[in-house]
Amino acid sequence: xxxxxxxxxxxxxxxxxxxxxxxxxxxxxxxxxxxxxxxxxxxxxxxxxxxxxxxxxxxxxxxxxxxxxxxxxxxxxxxxxxxxxxxxxxxxxxxxxxxxxxxxxxxxxxxxxxxxxxxxxxxxxxxxxxxxxxxxxxxxxxxxxxxxxxxxxxxxxxxxxxxxxxxxxxxxxxxxxxxxxxxxxxxxxxxxxxxxxxxxxxxxxxxxxxxxxxxxxxxxxxxxxxxxxxxxxxxxxxxxxxxxxxxxxxxxxxxxxxxxxxxxxxxxxxxxxxxxxxxxxxx
Amino acid sequence: xxxxxxxxxxxxxxxxxxxxxxxxxxxxxxxxxxxxxxxxxxxxxxxxxxxxxxxxxxxxxxxxxxxxxxxxxxxxxxxxxxxxxx
Numbered sequence: 001x002x003x004x005x006x007x008x009x010x011x012x013x014x015x016x017x018x019x020x021x022x023x024x025x026x027x028x029x030x031x032x033x034x035x036x037x038x039x040x041x042x043x044x045x046x047x048x049x050x051x052x053x054x055x056x057x058x059x060x061x062x063x064x065x066x067x068x069x070x071x072x073x074x075x076x077x078x079x080x081x082x083x084x085x086x087x088x089x090x091x092x093x094x095x096x097x098x099x100x101x102x103x104x105x106x107x108x109x110x111x112x113x114x115x116x117x118x119x120x121x122x123x124x125x126x127x128x129x130x131x132x133x134x135x136x137x138x139x140x141x142x143x144x145x146x147x148x149x150x151x152x153x154x155x156x157x158x159x160x161x162x163x164x165x166x167x168x169x170x171x172x173x174x175x176x177x178x179x180x181x182x183x184x185x186x187x188x189x190x191x192x193x194x195x196x197x198x199x200x201x202x203x204x205x206x207x208x209x210x211x212x213x214x215x216x217x218x219x220x221x222x223x224x225x226x227x228x229x230x231x232x233x234x235x236x237x238x239x240x241x242x243x244x245x246x247x248x249x250x251x252x253x254x255x256x257x258x259x260x261x262x263x264x265x266x267x268x269x270x271x272x273x274x275x276x277x278x279x280x281x282x283x
Numbered sequence: 284x285x286x287x288x289x290x291x292x293x294x295x296x297x298x299x300x301x302x303x304x305x306x307x308x309x310x311x312x313x314x315x316x317x318x319x320x321x322x323x324x325x326x327x328x329x330x331x332x333x334x335x336x337x338x339x340x341x342x343x344x345x346x347x348x349x350x351x352x353x354x355x356x357x358x359x360x361x362x363x364x365x366x367x368x369x
Binding site: 001002005006008009012013015016018019020022023025026027029030033034036037040041043044047048050051054055057058061062064065068069071072075076078079082083086 | 291326333356
């Protein structure tokens with residue numbers, strides 16, 4: 001009993017001691033792991049602090065990035081607004097310039113129209129004045145021309161008259177001259193054919209008488225004495241009839257010659273009379 | 284009282300004291316072990332938390348934001364120059 005009790009005491013003491021040491025080890029281990037826990041807690045805190053710092057940094061960066069984005073967006077908006085404003089200002093300036101040009105063009109057009117109207121009025125007035133002057137000048141010229149025409153017509157008429165009278169004078173002179181020449185040719189009885197006539201004395205007498213009668217006709221004609229011409233013509237016809245009858249009607253040519261002579265003498269008288277008349281008109 | 288009795292009583296007392304003392308230290312040890320286990324779990328949790336925080340920190344993309352900031356600053360300078368030039 002005693003031994004068992006002692007064994008139990010020893011065993012319980014051993015168990016108690018072992019528990020004590022075990023507990024001691026556990027306590028030591030516990031302190032150790034608690035220290036480790038403390039360290040790890042510190043590391044967690046550091047990591048947390050680091051993470052928070054990084055988060056703050058990230059947030060700050062994100063804010064800056066967002067701010068930059070907003071600023072850039074604002075800048076882009078400003079640029080667009082400025083470009084728009086500039087384009088609008090340019091468009092407005094262009095519109096103003098076009099309006100000013102249009103206004104200036106309109107003013108120039110009005111001024112040109114006014115100038116044209118004024119020029120037209122002046123031109124019309126000038127034309128009217130010129131027309132008036134031209135009309136007056138034309139009237140004067142017409143009057144002058146009419147006067148000149150009348151004068152020219154008068155001159156032409158006078159000239160024609162002069163020419164006509166001159167021509168007539170010349171004609172008369174020519175007639176007188178040719179008549180004289182013609183009568184000179186009939187001074188000898190050219191047409192006489194003696195035939196079988198025997199009375200030569202009488203024939204010679206009649207031939208001389210013919211010559212004398214022709215000379216009388218010529219003188220009467222040149223003197224313009226129609227009475228003497230009438231008498232001389234009668235004598236010349238009688239002489240011609242005498243010559244014809246003596247030859248038995250074979251000298252009818254003497255009659256026609258006598259008629260020619262008488263006609264020439266009358267022509268001389270008429271032409272001389274007309275010539276005198278023309279000379280009187282010419283003066 | 285004889286000596287043996289006293290010794291026996293003392294032994295019984297010792298035994299009782301040893302039992303109670305052992306039991307006490309046993310419970311203390313068990314509790315400490317439990318605490319140690321809890322502390323280990325906490326330490327492990329802290330390590331995991333640290334790892335998570337490091338991972339989260341690395342996933343914050345600060346470098347990317349810095350690059351973006353630098354790009355935006357350059358862009359802002361260009362825009363300012365463009366604005367001034369208009």
